Amino acid sequence: MDKLVVSTSAHIKDSDSIPRIMWGVNLALLPVLIAAVYFFGLYALGVVLSSVISAVITEAVIQKFLFKKPVTVSDGSAVTCGILLAFSIPPSVPLWLPAVGSFVSIAIAKQCFGGLGWNVFNPAMIGRAFLLICWPVEMTTWTSPLDGVTGASPLGILKEEGFSKVVEFFGNRTTMYTDLFIGNVRGSLGETSCLLLLVGACYLFYKKYISWHIPVSFLGTIALLSWMTGGDPLFAILSGGCILGAFFIATDMVTSPVTKTGQLIFGIGVGALVVLIRAKAGYPEGVCYAVLLMNTLTPLIDRYIKPKPFGVVKK
Amino acid sequence: MIKDIIKIGINLMLICLVGGTILAATNFITAPKIEEVEKEAKLQAQLSVLLSATQFKEIKQGFFKGLNAKGETVGYVISCLAEGYSGAFWVMAGVNKEFKIVRINVLTNKETPGLGSKIEEDEFRNQFKGKCVESLEVVKTPTADKIQAITGATISSKAVTEAVKKGLVELKRIIQK
């Protein structure tokens, strides 16, 4: 069965660089982890560890015993997946929840499709979607930072009671923007602190691990569309999982298009879907489903926007 | 050519004729039984929300008067259509003569299993006991005189409450006219 297969998804040309990039991403996520521990307490560290350990063990066991392939957990991709999953779930979940989510991420979304480079969907987001469908109550119980009181997230308040209540909740607009930016709000573990997410993102830009196309088109579309529909563009970008999604999740190399134009289309699509889900669907937040839906279009985008071969004359 | 078409036509017609005859026979056997089953199911549904009655008389479509053995009116049964999270479903409510709710029952529940489906459980349904039109309002905090929403299933909770409220208002209008 060993054949040479040419696929659109195998983007990685230099295999030596996978571990470097993945560990680079993990390093970029470190400041956010510190913020999570600061805001939500040491329990947050437990959630992240549970997710990461489960991801690594699942990958190692499947590769060693089921497929009898060399174990490649040291490339850091399982760790990245575990961290991203833990960052996108509420901080107060029971510890078994992230472990189950990571198992689903790795076993079903990654290894079932053939492992790193072959997965159609972002594994961490599949894990999150699975958890949200299975345990909706646990997955939508938000505790506020520092004092740990449960209540609705800002986007939940927006959905149920309208924007004026959101502003009222924070006091005034300025505190709303600063709280959202620093991360002093109810939300998933790693999505609240925009400041530290941006610090990590700067590192990725500096190392050239991600390009500007997806984040800019993603966030730009959200800002533009929410401004056009009468919302507050800055609130739309700072709240929920937008920043985390734009820089760390949508930019996943395996599940996003190869070409720059393709990445722009991808980012615009995700942004539009996020606004649509937030406004019209049953859920207050839609980054996870928006990314997954656009993942399904990635092969199509890649097919229609091919890199131009050198020397081809336009007809 | 024409001969062929006629031949094929007769062939198919015969098959349909035999099939139709069998179905007619089936219907002849099962139709009375099905009617009985449906009637029984309806009566059971009505009884489940208004125990004190023994028979029911339709006042208007969806509204029934409950009579006891002596023929006195003991209350009313309303069947109301609720617009839930995953489509419409039927809710049946029993009401006493003072227009206070006795019991409600969710008949065709298609709401999300484990979340919205909890509208079927006693914990939610018992809240309706003794409530009048004014108290039929969904709130999120624990309450004695309003209806408390199920955690994570506000839409389903609201759907049931709104449907019952609408039915009750309509019932009052019909009776007091």
Place this chain on the structure above:
Amino acid sequence: MLKIFLNGIFKENPIFRLALALCPSLAVSNTAFNGLGMGLCLLFVITSSNVIISSVRNLIHPKIRIPAYLTIIAVLVTMVEAFLHAYVPALHKSLGIFIALMVVFAIVLARAEVFASKNTVWKSLMDGLGMGLGFALAMVLLGIIRELLGSGSVFGYNIMGQNFKPILIMLFSPGAFLLVGLLMGFFNWYERRFTKNL
């Protein structure tokens, strides 16, 4: 004869091997009871349709065989629905539209076209029984796993205890889809291992 019968259960299991009749396997295998009910209904329909079609196969003009088969299947399904409605209303209610949908289940028409129209009555009977039983067993297997994981019980009896947090996705079609895929993979893997050892 026995080979034809067993063929439908293992080697060409409708759900896990032929990947036919996936619609009911996703929609009504949410509890073991529903799976069993659907399986038995289809067992009856496919066996009778195989027997009837194989016995009248020489009377049907080849040009209209598909409409003729569909008419026969539709009659059988309508009979099943009427009798279930009259005598087993609980099952009728929980299976709902999927009883009537049996008319268009690919597996029934497929066996009529592929097998019953070319074989003797006895062979077709065996094929129908095997296919129907294979489908029923697959449905019960799916039903047991989905009910166990999705609501913590099997055939309505609570097994997992009070502290179990049900895996809700198993009650929805996506969960069934995942499960069918994983079981299909498991059976393929098992067979490959089995034949390698021979």
